[in-house]
Amino acid sequence: MLQATILVIVQTIVLLAVSPFIVGLIRKVKARLQLRRGAGVFQPYLDLAKLFRKQPVVSSTTSWIFTATPYILFASTLAAGLLVPVFVSQTPLNFAGNIIALVYLLALGTFFLILAGLDAGSVFGGMGSSREAIVASLTEPAMILSIFAIALTAGSTNLSTIVHKTALLEGIVTDPSPHLMALAALFIVAIAETGRVPVDNPATHLELTMIHEAMILEYSGRYLALVEWAAGLKLMVFLTLIANVFAPWGIATSVEPATLGIGLVTYLAKVSALALLIGVIESMFAKLRLFRVTDLLGVAFILALLGLVFFYVLRG
Amino acid sequence: MMSVLLAALLTCYAVGVVLPACLPRRPKLQNFVAHGLACAAGLFGAALGMVGLVASEPLTASISSSIPYLSFAVRLDPLAAFFILTISVVGFAASMYAVGYVTEFYRRAPIGLIGSLFNGFLLSMTLVVIADNGFFFLIVWELMSLLSYFLVVTEHEKADVRYAGLFYLIMTHVGTAFIILTFLIFFQEGGSFSFETFRHPEQPLPEGMRTLVFLMALIGFGTKAGIVPLHVWLPYAHPAAPSHISALMSGVMIKTAIYALVRVYFDFLGGQFPWWWGFVVLVVGAISALLGVMYALMEHDLKSLLAYHSVENIGIILLGLGAGMIFLTYGIKEFAALGLLAGLYHTINHAIFKALLFLGAGSLLYATHTRNMEEYGGLLRRMPWTGVCFLIGAVSIAALPPTNGFVSEWLVFQSLFLSFHIPSIFLKLMLPLAAAMLALTGVLALACFAKAFGISFLALPRSSHARRAGEVPVPMRVGMALLAVVCIVLGLAPMAVVPLLDRVVSPFAGVSIEDKVLALDGWALAPVNVEFSSLSPPFLALLLVVLSMVGFGLVMAFGGLVKKRYHKTWGCGINLTPRMEYTATGFVQPIKRVFSTIYQPTVKLETEFLEESRYFAKRRRFEFHIEPVFQKYLYDPMVVFFTAMAERLRVVQAGNLHLYLAYIFITLIVLLLIAV
Numbered sequence: 001m002l003q004a005t006i007l008v009i010v011q012t013i014v015l016l017a018v019s020p021f022i023v024g025l026i027r028k029v030k031a032r033l034q035l036r037r038g039a040g041v042f043q044p045y046l047d048l049a050k051l052f053r054k055q056p057v058v059s060s061t062t063s064w065i066f067t068a069t070p071y072i073l074f075a076s077t078l079a080a081g082l083l084v085p086v087f088v089s090q091t092p093l094n095f096a097g098n099i100i101a102l103v104y105l106l107a108l109g110t111f112f113l114i115l116a117g118l119d120a121g122s123v124f125g126g127m128g129s130s131r132e133a134i135v136a137s138l139t140e141p142a143m144i145l146s147i148f149a150i151a152l153t154a155g156s157t158n159l160s161t162i163v164h165k166t167a168l169l170e171g172i173v174t175d176p177s178p179h180l181m182a183l184a185a186l187f188i189v190a191i192a193e194t195g196r197v198p199v200d201n202p203a204t205h206l207e208l209t210m211i212h213e214a215m216i217l218e219y220s221g222r223y224l225a226l227v228e229w230a231a232g233l234k235l236m237v238f239l240t241l242i243a244n245v246f247a248p249w250g251i252a253t254s255v256e257p258a259t260l261g262i263g264l265v266t267y268l269a270k271v272s273a274l275a276l277l278i279g280v281i282e283s284m285f286a287k288l289r290l291f292r293v294t295d296l297l298g299v300a301f302i303l304a305l306l307g308l309v310f311f312y313v314l315r316g
Numbered sequence: 317m318m319s320v321l322l323a324a325l326l327t328c329y330a331v332g333v334v335l336p337a338c339l340p341r342r343p344k345l346q347n348f349v350a351h352g353l354a355c356a357a358g359l360f361g362a363a364l365g366m367v368g369l370v371a372s373e374p375l376t377a378s379i380s381s382s383i384p385y386l387s388f389a390v391r392l393d394p395l396a397a398f399f400i401l402t403i404s405v406v407g408f409a410a411s412m413y414a415v416g417y418v419t420e421f422y423r424r425a426p427i428g429l430i431g432s433l434f435n436g437f438l439l440s441m442t443l444v445v446i447a448d449n450g451f452f453f454l455i456v457w458e459l460m461s462l463l464s465y466f467l468v469v470t471e472h473e474k475a476d477v478r479y480a481g482l483f484y485l486i487m488t489h490v491g492t493a494f495i496i497l498t499f500l501i502f503f504q505e506g507g508s509f510s511f512e513t514f515r516h517p518e519q520p521l522p523e524g525m526r527t528l529v530f531l532m533a534l535i536g537f538g539t540k541a542g543i544v545p546l547h548v549w550l551p552y553a554h555p556a557a558p559s560h561i562s563a564l565m566s567g568v569m570i571k572t573a574i575y576a577l578v579r580v581y582f583d584f585l586g587g588q589f590p591w592w593w594g595f596v597v598l599v600v601g602a603i604s605a606l607l608g609v610m611y612a613l614m615e616h617d618l619k620s621l622l623a624y625h626s627v628e629n630i631g632i633i634l635l636g637l638g639a640g641m642i643f644l645t646y647g648i649k650e651f652a653a654l655g656l657l658a659g660l661y662h663t664i665n666h667a668i669f670k671a672l673l674f675l676g677a678g679s680l681l682y683a684t685h686t687r688n689m690e691e692y693g694g695l696l697r698r699m700p701w702t703g704v705c706f707l708i709g710a711v712s713i714a715a716l717p718p719t720n721g722f723v724s725e726w727l728v729f730q731s732l733f734l735s736f737h738i739p740s741i742f743l744k745l746m747l748p749l750a751a752a753m754l755a756l757t758g759v760l761a762l763a764c765f766a767k768a769f770g771i772s773f774l775a776l777p778r779s780s781h782a783r784r785a786g787e788v789p790v791p792m793r794v795g796m797a798l799l800a801v802v803c804i805v806l807g808l809a810p811m812a813v814v815p816l817l818d819r820v821v822s823p824f825a826g827v828s829i830e831d832k833v834l835a836l837d838g839w840a841l842a843p844v845n846v847e848f849s850s851l852s853p854p855f856l857a858l859l860l861v862v863l864s865m866v867g868f869g870l871v872m873a874f875g876g877l878v879k880k881r882y883h884k885t886w887g888c889g890i891n892l893t894p895r896m897e898y899t900a901t902g903f904v905q906p907i908k909r910v911f912s913t914i915y916q917p918t919v920k921l922e923t924e925f926l927e928e929s930r931y932f933a934k935r936r937r938f939e940f941h942i943e944p945v946f947q948k949y950l951y952d953p954m955v956v957f958f959t960a961m962a963e964r965l966r967v968v969q970a971g972n973l974h975l976y977l978a979y980i981f982i983t984l985i986v987l988l989l990i991a992v
Contacts, residue, residue: 012866052874059885061776061892063696063703067880075863079856095840096856098849100729101717103755105856107762108716114766118898120885121775126898129770133763134906137756144729144755148748152736157849218885222871222878294910301752308748312741 003255004092008082011091015081018268019232020044022239022275029279030203044232048225056221059120069116070219070226073109077230080105081237085163085244087263088252094160099147102159103140106193106234110136113227117215124207128214131290135199135211138297139192146185146304149178150245152311159245167248178314181307183246188300190238192293194231197282199293202231209287236271239278243270318375318392321364325404325442328357332435336428343427347418350431351411354438358408361442365401368392369816376448383451385509391448394820395583399445399575402664405802406567406671407438413675413795414560416788420682421558425470430558437463437564444572450499450509457495460572461488461540464565468557477556484553487546491539498532498580501525514584526585530593533580534600541573543634544604545946547627551611554626555619555687559678560795562619566626567671571663574633581637582656582824587644591740594641601638602750605631605757610914613764613907614942616689616900618677621768622670625713628757629666632728633659635750639731642743644825650832651734653825654843657817657833658727664813665720665806669712672799676706679792680772683785689771689900693778698785703773705796710765712803715758718857720806723841725758726851730843760907767903776894808854811838901940908942916943 024041031038058067080102085091097105110132117129147157154162192199195212204210205217216227244251250266252259288296332353336346368375371394378389392400414434418427440460447453465488469481499509505521506513521529535546542550550570554562581589608627615621640655679702680695681687696703712719715726732754735747777783787793806813811834818830835842840852885892908915920939926932968979 049874052871053876053878055878055881057881057883060882061694061885063774065696065774071864071867072860074867075860078863078866079859082859093855093859095836095842095846095850096852096859097717098851100726100849101851101856104715104717104722104726104758107714107759108711111711111714111716111762111766114763115770115774118766118770118903119774121892121894121897122885122887123896123898126903129766130898130903130906133766133903134910137759137763137907138910140759141752141756145748145752148733148751151733156847157730157733158847161847222875225874226867226871290906291909305749305752309745312744 007088007092007255011082011086011088012078014086014264014267015078015233015236016229018271019229019236020048022236022271023232025272025275026279026282027203029276030283033280033283044228048229051220051225051228052222054221056219056223058223059218061121062119062218065112065115066119066218067223069112070223070230072112073230074226074233076105076109077233077237081233081240083159084237084240085160085248085251086240087267088255088260089160089164089167089244089248090253091160094158098157099151099159100144100157102237103143103147106237107136107140109230109234113215116219120218122218124210124214124217127207128211128217131211132215134290135192135293135297138294139189139300142185142297142300142304143189143193145301145308146182146189149182149304149307149311152308153179159241163244163248163251164253166245167251167253178307178311179246181303181310183242185300185304185307186242186245188296188303190242191278191281192297192300194235194238196278198285198288199296201287239271239274240267243267243274318364318367318371319377321360321367322375322377322390322392322446325357325360325364326439328353328360329435329439329442332357333432333439336431336435339428341426341428343418343422346428346431347415350428350435351415351418354411354414354435355408357435357438358404358411361400361404361407364392365397365399365404368397368400369394369819371397378448385503386451386455387449387510388452389448389510390443390446391511392446394823395575395578396445398660398664398817398820399571400442402571402667403438403441403445403568406564406667406799409795409798410560410563410567410671410675411795412798413563413678413792416791416795417558417560417678417682419789421470430467430470433463433467434561437467437561441564441568441572445575448511450503450511450514452509453511454492454496454499457572458492460569461485461492464557464561464569467561468553468565470558470561471556480549480552480556484549487539487549491536491546494532494536494539495576498529498536501529501532502584511584515586521585529580529585530589533577534596537573537576537580538600539573541570541577541630542604542627543600543630544607544627545950547604547608548946548951550627551615551620551623554623554674555617559619559674559681562622562678563671563674566623566674567667570626570630571667574630574637574659574663577637578656578660578824581641587652587824587826589641589645591642591645591743594638594643594645595743595746596638597634597641598638598746598750601631601634601636602753603631604628605635606753606760607914609757609760609764610911611942613760613767613904614915617687618680618689618692618768618772619674619687621689621764622673622677625673625761625764626666626670628761629662629670629713632725632754632757633662633666635659635754636662636728636731639728639735639747639750640825642738642747643731643734646738646740648737649825649827650829650844651731651737653818653821653827653829654727654734654833655731656821656825657814657829658724658731660817660820661727661810661813662721662724665712665724665803668799668802668806669709669719669721672705672709672796672803673713675792675796675799676702676709679788679796680785682788682792684779684781686779686781689768691779692772692782693894693897694774694776694782695785696773698777698782699773699787701787701793702796705793705800706773707769708800708803710769712807714762714765716762718807718853718860720803723807723810723851723853725754727841727843728754730849733849734844763904763907767900771898771900771903775897776892778894778897808857810834810841810853814838814841916945917941918943
């Protein structure tokens with residue numbers, strides 16, 4: 001019990017502490033690829049600290065939904081993060097929810113963020129909310145199917161069980177094609193859900209293109225800090241999911257100081273590598289038009305479905 | 317105990333039918349008497365439902381009649397008790413709400429009559445689920461349809477209400493015709509209308525007849541439930557009724573059809589199905605769920621939007637039932653029980669949150685006198701109670717944790733995912749695909765309720781109606797708050813709900829799965845196997861609360877106490893007006909465009925330019941419609957066909973009395989000839 005509590009607290013701290021770094025790292029990679037020096041990788045920490053200290057300005061047209069949303073978003077995203085194995089394969093909160101719970105916890109945050117976008121009454125907020133609604137609608141089926149394709153191999157929809165079994169190489173089929181297809185699908189989903197290029201551009205405030213940024217346009221001060229931190233956490237959740245479900249190597253399969261240390265280090269290395277990859281992708285592709293996004297997400301859905309078909313075909 | 321409660325329940329409703337109509341025409345008195353009695357009956361019903369669910373033996377009672385084959389037999393088994401409980405809880409809240417809501421009708425409609433019909437409607441629904449005789453069932457079923465029709469046309473002075481009522485009346489009778497056929501097949505084989513002979517006929521029904529029963533029941537009860545493509549009446553009739561009636565119709569009346577389907581398939585037919593029965597139910601469920609939510613998204617009349625969501629949720633319930641039927645075919649009893657349990661869990665959840673949402677919509681109607689969402693706005697500040705209750709309902713129907721809608725949808729997901737145990741590879745692929753459709757449905761429902769809540773309750777009021785709106789009377793708030801609390805309880809306490817549902821399900825599936833679904837002393841749900849999946853709604857709720865506090869702690873630690881500053885929203889240099897806000901139509905525009913193959917939208921934009929210059933528009937007219945596919949391609953041709961037939965048949969109706977006498981004479985002779 002005590003050990004479990006400590007593990008949960010450590011996982012919370014790791015997620016909270018590392019997520020701004022990942023955001024900073026992606027920005028740095030993009031800057032370097034654009035031949036800029038860019039801000040330091042620790043700049044997001046300074047941004048958050050500054051935002052927390054600033055006086056928030058709240059729109060006088062808003063209701064309590066607007067000020068409650070950052071807390072709900074922060075809590076639901078962090079709760080989702082606690083369901084994913086981070087550096088130890090058997091998370092103590094395994095019993096609290098499986099992959100469906102994770103998807104719907106993230107959806108809870110999205111729901112309130114859409115409401116908050118509408119609350120201030122400005123056109124930007126509404127526009128962002130409307131676009132977020134369609135992107136979320138299209139990602140979720142692909143996400144559920146791709147996760148199911150992976151779940152079949154491990155015989156479980158519990159993330160911990162999937163990761164633990166994969167890490168111990170239990171029940172892994174010799175042919176990895178279903179896994180690879182599901183990986184591709186989940187990667188596209190991750191990009192869409194976390195609002196990265198080519199679906200959304202986190203670095204722009206242009207009304208033609210913004211989705212996530214438009215929804216949170218009215219936020220300032222501590223509320224903005226929480227929303228930004230939650231966005232970083234969401235990115236972490238997806239990167240962790242991809243890293244640990246598809247490449248759980250190095251993750252601690254038992255609770256011993258040495259393995260935990262190795263688990264933590266390899267985890268940081270894996271998510272940093274994925275952050276590098278995202279930075280490169282963001283630099284290589286242009287943002288898609290909103291109605292082109294559907295094609296991309298359609299591809300993700302078909303890939304996930306193919307993964308499922310392949311699984312059954314290969315297994316006979 | 318049970319018989320006393322049942323007698324009290326029926327007496328309260330019966331007195332509630334008779335007394336308000338007999339009272340002097342004093343609306344306030346009639347209101348209190350009618351809805352007070354309905355409240356009392358609701359309490360008795362809830363108690364009866366709980367007792368019936370845990371009772372070891374079903375309660376049976378019967379009064380024979382002089383009409384052949386008819387006996388007023390009732391039987392209260394756990395399935396019936398579960399539906400009594402659902403009807404009573406919703407009935408109680410709706411009656412409470414009605415005390416405040418019908419004040420709106422004091423000058424416009426006879427309150428005593430509405431109260432009588434209301435009690436009669438509840439009574440007939442109660443009798444439908446406990447009837448144990450086919451003939452008796454049909455009588456109360458018809459009574460339920462007719463009474464609800466009368467209630468739908470309460471505001472019969474409006475033409476669209478009359479149209480909605482007529483549409484409903486026709487469709488419900490088409491459905492009833494199929495139900496009569498279903499029962500006649502049983503009657504023909506067993507020689508009695510008693511449900512006991514339906515259940516245990518002397519010789520089992522031949523295969524062809526069983527298939528016929530399956531299809532007839534699906535069409536007949538499906539019409540009432542509102543499955544696609546038989547749903548067309550629902551978005552007309554449910555919104556046309558007064559809101560507390562809409563809550564009953566959408567919340568519980570359509571559930572009686574689910575009751576009847578479970579009764580016929582799992583009880584009468586004994587759960588022996590070929591695999592394609594379950595598959596058909598699954599497909600119907602998936603299509604209903606997806607199309608229901610898609611049409612709901614395009615609807616800006618709040619009550620019609622909710623009505624379409626009933627189609628969606630009936631689809632989700634059928635996904636659970638269908639999965640259960642498929643598993644039963646392959647003899648995987650535990651998963652069959654799980655599917656059925658998930659479907660029934662969603663049945664009560666939908667009853668509660670849909671009733672809550674309809675009551676919320678009624679409150680908005682009461683406060684603003686309009687159902688058009690585009691005229692709402694900013695109501696959360698003006699109607700804080702209604703707003704919070706509606707939000708709880710919206711979060712529940714969007715299946716977000718930790719509410720009840722999430723728990724039951726999660727169970728449906730699990731039963732679909734367990735499909736890899738089925739030997740057929742076709743079904744192995746189809747069930748996850750249904751899960752993907754369910755995921756799409758879920759997230760579209762999220763978008764739809766973000767729209768419904770966001771446009772109605774947030775930002776600036778969009779009309780003078782909304783600006784002048786105020787909070788509704790206390791009884792209405794109590795009715796809504798009660799259902800909101802039930803929503804949360806059903807979500808947080810599945811350990812209390814699952815054992816009760818297991819008592820309903822286990823006789824049909826032949827296996828009890830209570831200890832397999834519940835893990836960790838009931839604190840987590842782990843369908844069939846902890847290794848496969850688990851969910852702990854109470855813990856998730858706790859986690860959310862704790863982590864919000866962590867967020868608050870971080871804010872305090874890094875920022876300390878700072879006073880917020882309020883300022884108007886930046887409107888690019890000009891003052892923000894409601895006309896600049898995003899509208900509901902605008903909000904769903906991307907969705908409409910992405911799914912244009914389904915919607916087939918027609919957009920018309922007419923611009924009238926100034927005479928001086930074509931750069932300035934004088935007036936713009938924008939219109940958009942989505943194609944009512946089912947009405948246009950399925951119902952309209954049928955209507956045309958039947959009208960043409962009627963035209964032809966008019967020849968025999970010459971209006972001459974002698975001719976009619978001749979008809980009677982000829983009929984008599986023909987009958988005599990046949991008899992001889």
